Amino acid sequence: MKLIDFQKHYKLPLLLLVIITVIRIFFLYYYNLNLYADEAQYFGWSRNLDFGYYSKPPMVAFVIRISTMIFxxxxxxxxxFSPIFHFLTSVVIYHLGKKLYNEKVAYYACFLYITLPAVTFSSNLMTTDPILLFFWALTALLFLSEMWLVAGIGFGLGxxxxxxxxxxxxxxxxxxxWRDRNFYWLKNPNLxxxxxxxxxxxxxxxxxNIKHDMVSFAHLIDISHAKESSFNARKILEFLLIQIAIIGPVLSCLAIGLRENNRHKYVISLCLPILIFTSFLSLFFNAYGNWAVPAYIGFIVWVSAYRCANGLGDEPRVCNEKLLKLAITSNVIVAILIYSSPLFxxxxxxxxxxxxxxxxxFGVCVSELxxxxxxxxxxxxxxxITAELIYYIGMDNRNKIRKWNHFKEIKNHYDMTIPLKEIPSExxxxxxxxxxxxFNCNKVSYINGLSIYYCKY
Incomplete structure (x- = not known):
């Protein structure tokens, strides 16, 4: 089958998706904001490529290494590559919606995705989420198309x-x-x-991870506070509010009236398990709001299909394209507010x-010192602070950076890789x-809320 069919009717939405992506890249260049700490840490990883790191698998480091080699x-x-990955994901979602339903559903689904408030915000940062969402959507399309080998590759890369x-x-x-209503699929060797x-x-x-005492998986348990489980209704409320912020208020309202039937079984299976699981985690443990974002690949296709008038032969009372257009419009307004906020x-x-x-x-001050x-x-x-230093202090001084550990146990990547083993004289x-x-220290400067000291021991 053709995963991507560049037919005439597809050229206009593709052009609009490209324009949105180019605008986002322009704003990246125009505002040129400092790196967030996690981005700076991923940059540091990209200078020392490996098959794993303390808190994450290595894909984000490889992506940054490629982008910095080029640009x-x-x-x-x-x-x-963040807005570019979101663009690629919207293209895959288009083909996912078209294969499952029809072209109209595909149009709405890809534009709902590319305008999601979380996608707009995420396009300004290089994190693991844009890459994950692409591989999740691609694996879903390949799996649905029964392209087993490449679906496995997509899953592994995810x-x-x-x-x-x-x-x-x-x-x-x-x-x-749900497709077969039995367990015969377990006999399929392709799976x-x-x-x-x-x-x-x-x-x-x-x-x-085996070589490093399964440190990444131990980190997952640590950040989820799995050893400190307790029921807390406030946690699930905070988690759900974050989900509303991720998809926008109008799309959140559209989710209320969704109904399940056999026509939607694939997209429901694609979104509900991870949404239910992360919601359960938030009741008893610590679940970050972005842990649920892969669920919205299937969710926006489901919403588009359910609300798309004359698209599926559903009852007229549940079909309303105006609501989908309203959701996209409200998301565009949120995007305008996000991109104009630095001006105000x-x-x-x-x-x-x-x-x-x-x-x-901050980096200039420390490098001059x-x-x-x-x-x-x-x-x-x-x-x-260590992550920001590694990026902003300059290449010549990066090998001088060490991490002081107050806790005497490994709590992050730098505790593991650049610990201070002996106190130097300077x-x-x-x-x-x-x-x-x-320590005999003299305060040299105060920048970005941080004091910088020169010390002799």
Missing amino acids: GESETAIRI MMTKYSMAMFIPSAAIYLY YVSLLVGLAVFSPNIYW VNFLPSDPFKRVSGWRE AKRHPDALIISDDRK MILVFKYNIPES
Whole structure:
């Protein structure tokens, strides 16, 4: 089958998707915001490629390495693949909607996705989510098309991006059961070949974790607070509010009236398992709002099909294209507000860009101090500060950076890779917590809310 058919009717939506993506890349270049701490950490990973890292599989590091090889090491270069991955995901969603339903559903689904508030926001940052969403959507399309081998590759690459890709397995199993209403699909050897191929692609990260005491999986348990489980209704409320923010208020309202029938069984199986699982986690543990985002690949196709007038022969009372157009329009308004907010930051009650401001000046100050004291190590006691230092301090000084560990146990990537083993005679300190009293330190500067010290021990 043709996964991508560049027929005449597809050229206009494709052109609009390209225009939206070009606009987003323009704003990346125009605003040129400092890197967020996680982005800076991923950049550091990309300078030292491996098959795994403390908190994530390696795909985001490989993507950043490719983008910086092509475009350089600017903030825009690091982020440029984020809007591109979202564009590619919207293209895959178009073909997913067309294969499952019809062209009209495909149009609405791809434009609902590309205008989602979370996608607009995510397009400004280089994180694991844009890559994961692409591989999730692509694997879904390949799986539906029974292209078992490449579906397995897509699944493996998704696992190499983020461990939540594993939730695709129960989604696929539920779909196959609903399709056949029996368990005969368990006898299909192609499924096992596809799964084995996926595991083979993912195996380098498994091997890396085995060599490093399964540190990535232990980190997942740690951040979810699985050892401190307790029922808390406030957690699920916060989680659900984040989901509303992810898809927008109008689309959230459209979700209320959705009904299940056999026509929608695939997209329901694609979205409900991960949404139910993450919602359950949020009741008892700590579940981040973005853990559920793969669910919205199937969800927006479901909403588009259910609300698309004359698209499926549904009852007229549930078919209303106007509501879909309203959802897209409201999402575009949110996007305009997001992209115009830097122009009005002085009029806002708090600065939403505080976490991505001041790091360039901070890096310049520390690097100049390092030039005056070439024998001094640069020491931080915080993961985010260390990540920003690695990017903004300059290539010549990166090998001088060390991570001070107050907790005496591995809590992050830098505790594992660049720990301070011995206290040197000269240090440049940027501490979030208290500096030991035995250090002889002089405060040199105060930038971005952080004090910079030169110390002799």
